[in-house]
Each structure stands twice: as structure tokens, then as C-alpha cells.
Amino acid sequence: xxxxxxxxxxxxxxxxxxxxxxxxxxxxxxxxxxxxxxxxxxxxxxxxxxxxxxxxxxxxxxxxxxxxxxxxxxxxxxxxxxxxxxxxxxxxxxxxxxxxxxxxxxxxxxxxxxxxxxxxxxxxxxxxxxxxxxxxxxxxxxxxxxxxxxxxxxxxxxxxxxxxxxxxxxxxxxxxxxxxxxxxxxxxxxxxxxxxxxxxxxxxxxxxxxxxxxxxxxxxxxxxxxxxxxxxxxxxxxxxxxxxxxxxxxxxxxxxxxxxxxxxxxxxxxxxxxxxxxxxxxx
Amino acid sequence: xxxxxxxxxxxxxxxxxxxxxxxxxxxxxxxxxxxxxxxxxxxxxxxxxxxxxxxxxxxxxxxxxxxxxxxxxxxxxxxxxxxxxxxxxxxxxxxxxxxxxxxxxxxxxxxxxxxxxxxxxxxxxxxxxxxxxxxxxxxxxxxxxxxxxxxxxxxxxxxxxxxxxxxxxxxx
Numbered sequence: 396x397x398x399x400x401x402x403x404x405x406x407x408x409x410x411x412x413x414x415x416x417x418x419x420x421x422x423x424x425x426x427x428x429x430x431x432x433x434x435x436x437x438x439x440x441x442x443x444x445x446x447x448x449x450x451x452x453x454x455x456x457x458x459x460x461x462x463x464x465x466x467x468x469x470x471x472x473x474x475x476x477x478x479x480x481x482x483x484x485x486x487x488x489x490x491x492x493x494x495x496x497x498x499x500x501x502x503x504x505x506x507x508x509x510x511x512x513x514x515x516x517x518x519x520x521x522x523x524x525x526x527x528x529x530x531x532x533x534x535x536x537x538x539x540x541x542x543x544x545x546x547x548x549x550x551x552x553x554x555x556x557x558x559x560x561x562x563x564x565x566x567x568x569x570x571x572x573x574x575x576x577x578x579x580x581x582x583x584x585x586x587x588x589x590x591x592x593x594x595x596x597x598x599x600x601x602x603x604x605x606x607x608x609x610x611x612x613x614x615x616x617x618x619x620x621x622x623x624x625x626x627x628x629x630x631x632x633x634x635x636x637x638x639x640x641x642x643x644x645x646x647x648x649x650x651x652x653x654x655x656x657x658x659x660x661x662x663x664x665x666x667x668x669x670x671x672x673x674x675x676x677x678x
Numbered sequence: 679x680x681x682x683x684x685x686x687x688x689x690x691x692x693x694x695x696x697x698x699x700x701x702x703x704x705x706x707x708x709x710x711x712x713x714x715x716x717x718x719x720x721x722x723x724x725x726x727x728x729x730x731x732x733x734x735x736x737x738x739x740x741x742x743x744x745x746x747x748x749x750x751x752x753x754x755x756x757x758x759x760x761x762x763x764x765x766x767x768x769x770x771x772x773x774x775x776x777x778x779x780x781x782x783x784x785x786x787x788x789x790x791x792x793x794x795x796x797x798x799x800x801x802x803x804x805x806x807x808x809x810x811x812x813x814x815x816x817x818x819x820x821x822x823x824x825x826x827x828x829x830x831x832x833x834x835x836x837x838x839x840x841x842x843x844x845x846x847x848x849x850x
Contacts, residue, residue, distance in 0.1 A: 408728040412761030415736040419757060422743070422750030423808060442745050449699040518746055520705035522809055525747050561747065590708050590818060 443559035446516035446527055454513075454655060461655050468545055507621055510534055510659040512542075515559070519566060519592060519651050526550065526562040530659060536560050541619040541660040547648025548572070548626050549657050551619055560659075565626070566592055566651055574626055575615040579604065582615040585626060585645065593647050595626075596633050600641040606632050612645050618668065620660065682778070686722065690738065693718050698745035709818075710825035712833045715742060715752075716801045719760055720794055720834070723778045724771060728764055735760030748809070755804035759797060766796060783838045794834055802827045 403410065454461075512534075516527040530536050532555050542549040542562050550564035563570050566587045574585040574597055583600040597612060610629040614620040625648050633642040662668075693715045701712045719735055739753030746752070770789040771781065781790050802823050810819040 408732065408764075409761065411729060412732045412757055415732060415757045416754055416761075419736070419739065419750040419754035423754060424750075439744075445695075445745075446699070518702060520703060520708075520711050523746075523748050592708065 439556055440558065443515065443527065443529075443556070447529060450513070450515040457653055457655055460653060464545060506663050508661050508663070510536060510661060512536075512560075512657050512659055514654055514657060517651070517654065519564075522568065522589065524564055524567045524651075525553070526564055526654070526657075528552075528560045528562060528657065528659070529558070531556050531558040531560050533557050535661060536659055539619060539665075540662070541617075541621075542657050543620075543624060543660060544649045544654060544657050546625070546650070548614065548620060548624050549649050549651075549654065552659065562657075564651060565595060565647060565649070572620065572626070573615045573617050574612050576600075576604070576629065577611040577613050577623070583640075585612070592651055594630070595645045595647055597629075597643045597645050598633075598635070598640065600643065602639060602641055604641050606641070606643060612643075618665070618672075619662075621662075682723070682780075686718075689718055689721060690734070694738065694741055694745075697742055702746055706825070706829060709822050710829040711822075712830045713802060713805065713826060714830060714833055714837070716756065716759065716798060716830075717834050717837065719756070719763055720797060721780060721782075722763075723780050724767055725778065728761075731763055732757060732760045751805065751808050754808055755801055758804055759801045762800070763797070766793060770796075782841075783835060790838075791835075795831060798830050798834065799823070799827045802830065 510530055512528040512530040514526050515529045518525055526542075526549070528536075528542070536552060536555050538552050538555055538560075540552045542552060548565060550562040550567070550570060552560050553563045554561040565572070565585075566589075568586070568588055571584055571586045573582050575582045576597075581601050581604050583597045583604075585595055585597045587595040606629065608629060608631070612626045612629060614622060614624045614626060616622075627645040627647040629643045630646045631644045633644045635642040697713070697715045701714050705711050715738055718738060719731065722731060722734075735756040736753055739751075739756035742752045743749050767781075770793040771779075771786065779785075781793060783790050806819050806823050806826070
């Protein structure tokens with residue numbers, strides 16, 4: 396017994412090291428995948444504020460490019476307004492009163508609305524890629540909401556605190572979304588397995604799906620994203636894991652290196668749809 | 679003694695701040711990321727209490743994990759390195775070195791360089807293998823380890839070269 400205690404005292408530093416290693420490995424295997432702990436991620440208040448500060452400095456560097464993008468966006472919206480205006484004038488001059496046709500529709504609020512947010516931190520150098528946004532629970536953000544940029548989809552909200560939220564982006568192996576090539580009816584599954592930051596894979600397409608370079612890839616049936624949102628463009632045929640399916644390499648439309656401003660999609664009927672769908676699966 | 683303590687705390691905070699806001703965002707050719715915070719363990723005095731080294735290594739890893747959303751990964755790798763620091767020091771530095779002696783590139787170039795190379799490569803190997811546990815293939819992980827180690831080593835030597843001159847009064 397005495398020898399044993401002597402042994403413990405002599406090796407106590409090693410025991411302490413092993414204990415701490417076990418604690419860390421416990422964190423690796425429990426927290427990383429699905430545990431949604433706010434305290435140990437960048438969604439918490441302290442780390443969020445620090446990142447917000449460093450992002451303020453960083454945003455100056457990207458200001459010129461973002462400014463140009465905003466101008467382009469502005470111009471596009473302006474055009475749209477003009478087009479709609481002319482359509483409206485067309486209606487007004489029409490002798491038939493069109494109000495009845497829209498009466499029922501306008502009573503129902505639009506399904507989607509958007510919360511603008513800024514990226515305050517991003518980790519896109521390795522495997523565990525994520526983004527932190529400056530909007531949280533108090534702004535109406537919940538987990539499982541979709542996130543888009545001006546050019547394409549960005550990811551899904553994974554974890555939310557009062558003021559911040561963490562996004563699992565398309566460029567994370569955990570992210571999967573149902574996608575299809577525009578003008579085709581066959582859905583596949585889009586995922587990213589690295590290492591290039593702008594190339595994802597569209598898998599499980601039927602064998603007869605033809606490949607054309609530059610085709611637009613859009614979302615199909617997804618609970619998180621509206622239909623027909625741009626994801627990216629086809630670049631080449633990828634090696635397929637399974638001979639029965641085709642795989643394409645997709646160049647992502649969102650540029651994760653310079654991403655700064657995003658929109659969070661709020662789906663008014665998300666809970667309603669989920670409830671309805673769950674009622675089928677649960678006996 | 680007191681001054682060196684302040685120096686350690688400043689180094690601890692500054693390394694975490696730079697690692698999380700700058701270094702971890704660098705990715706040269708998609709493979710090389712400088713992982714510099716291990717420099718803290720290198721710069722502790724040789725005779726420093728082992729418990730102190732292990733605990734501060736663990737805390738450093740954990741704080742970095744919290745910022746990078748990778749709970750446990752950096753903490754595990756850094757704790758193991760902190761525990762192996764003492765045996766490694768015994769290999770590269772002679773035992774009669776002064777207790778408060780801080781390894782640096784000017785004072786003992788040869789053993790310092792070897793010590794830093796070993797400790798950095800071990801740290802990154804642990805880190806990338808813990809990270810790559812489920813994803814990705816072996817060759818990509820190995821390329822990442824060597825590319826990142828090389829970049830980290832260059833940065834550490836450059837930093838040490840600068841630091842020693844600026845703070846020679848404090849450390850000596």
C-alpha cells in the first residue's frame with residue numbers, strides 16, 4: 396500500500412496529464428458532432444464580442460469589393476422595380492379590374508422573410524469549417540434556418556445564443572442538401588468533402604443524367620431552403636462511389652473567402668410542415 | 679521572477695488572440711496553417727513546475743478550442759505535449775542549466791532548434807490526427823502535417839529572433 400502511494404506521488408504529474416487528456420478527448424467525442432453547447436463554441440457572448448471587434452477591422456479590407464457588390468445588387472433591384480412598375484401600369488390601363496384575382500392571395504403572408512446578418516468569424520482552413528453570425532435568438536434566429544448570400548446558398552444555422560449564431564456552411568462534411576440541375580427533374584445529394592474550398596460534389600444522380608459544363612445547380616426538395624436557389628455550377632464529372640449513380644463536381648456560387656453579408660431565411664411554416672411530416676413517421 | 683510571470687501571462691493572451699483571429703484563418707495552398715500557440719510551452723523556463731506546465735497547456739488548448747469551435751482537439755494535443763516537454767528538455771539541454779533559463783534561439787541555437795522542431799512536429803501530428811479521425815484520407819493529413827509544421831517552424835524562429843532582442847532585459 397505504501398509503495399503504491401509512493402508510486403502515485405512520484406508519477407502524479409503524469410496522472411494529472413492523463414486525466415486532462417481524457418477530459419479533452421471526452422470533449423472531442425461528445426461535443427464535436429451533435430451536442431449543441433453554446434458555452435464551448437464561438438456563439439457565446441465573450442468570444443462573439445471579440446470576433447465582432449476583429450471583424451470590424453477586417454471589414455475595411457473587403458470594403459471596396461463589398462461596396463461594388465452592393466451597388467450591383469442595388470442596380471438589379473432597381474431594374475426589378477422598374478419592370479414591375481411597367482407591369483403594374485399595364486394592369487392599370489387594362490379595362491378589366493384585376494383586384495379580385497389577388498384578393499385571396501394577399502390575405503396570406505409570404506412564406507419566407509429574411510434577416511440580414513454579418514459574418515463576424517469564419518474558420519475555413521480545415522475540416523471543421525463554420526461561420527459565426529452577429530444575429531441570435533433575440534433577432535428571431537433559430538437553429539435549422541437556411542443562410543444565403545447574394546450569389547448562392549451558404550449553410551444552415553447550427554447553434555444559437557442570444558446575440559450570435561453558428562452556421563455549418565456548405566463546405567463542411569456534415570452539410571448535405573438535396574439539389575438538382577436546373578431544367579432537370581432528377582434530384583441528387585450535394586455535399587463537400589474537401590479539400591478545395593470552392594468545389595463540392597453532387598452525388599446520387601441517375602446514370603442517364605447528361606453532363607454539360609456550366610449548368611446551374613439549384614436546391615430541390617429541402618425543408619430548410621426554398622426551391623430553386625442557386626448553389627453553384629457544374630465543372631466536371633466526378634468519380635462516383637457507386638456505379639449506378641453519376642457524380643458531378645460543382646463550383647460553389649458563394650465565395651467563402653470574402654463572405655461578409657448574408658441573409659438568414661425565416662420560414663413561417665417550418666414548424667407546421669415539420670409537425671405534419673413527423674405525424675407520419677411516428678406511429 | 680515577477681517580471682517573467684507578467685511576460686508569461688502577456689505571451690499567453692497574445693498568442694491566443696493572434697492564433698484565433700489571424701493564424702487559424704491562414705491556409706496556404708489549402709494545406710499549411712501556422713499553429714503557433716505551442717510557442718508558449720517552448721518559452722517557459724526549464725525548471726518550471728510540471729503541474730503548472732501541464733495545466734497551462736490544457737487551458738491554452740481549451741480556450742483556443744472554444745474560439746475555433748473544436749472542443750477538446752487542441753486541448754488534448756497540447757496537454758500531451760506539455761506532459762512530454764520535461765523528458766524532451768532533458769534530452770536536448772544539459773541538467774546543469776540554470777532553473778530560470780529560458781530556451782531561445784540566440785542562447786543555445788543548436789539544441790533550441792532541435793527541441794522546437796521535435797515539439798512542433800509532434801504537436802501538429804497529434805492535432806491533425808485527432809481532427810482527421812473520421813474524415814479524409816491519410817495522404818492529405820500527412821501533407822497537412824508537414825506543410826503546417828514547416829510554416830509554423832519558420833514563424834516560430836522568426837518570432838523568437840525578434841522577441842529576444844526586444845525583451846532581452848526581461849528574460850535574462
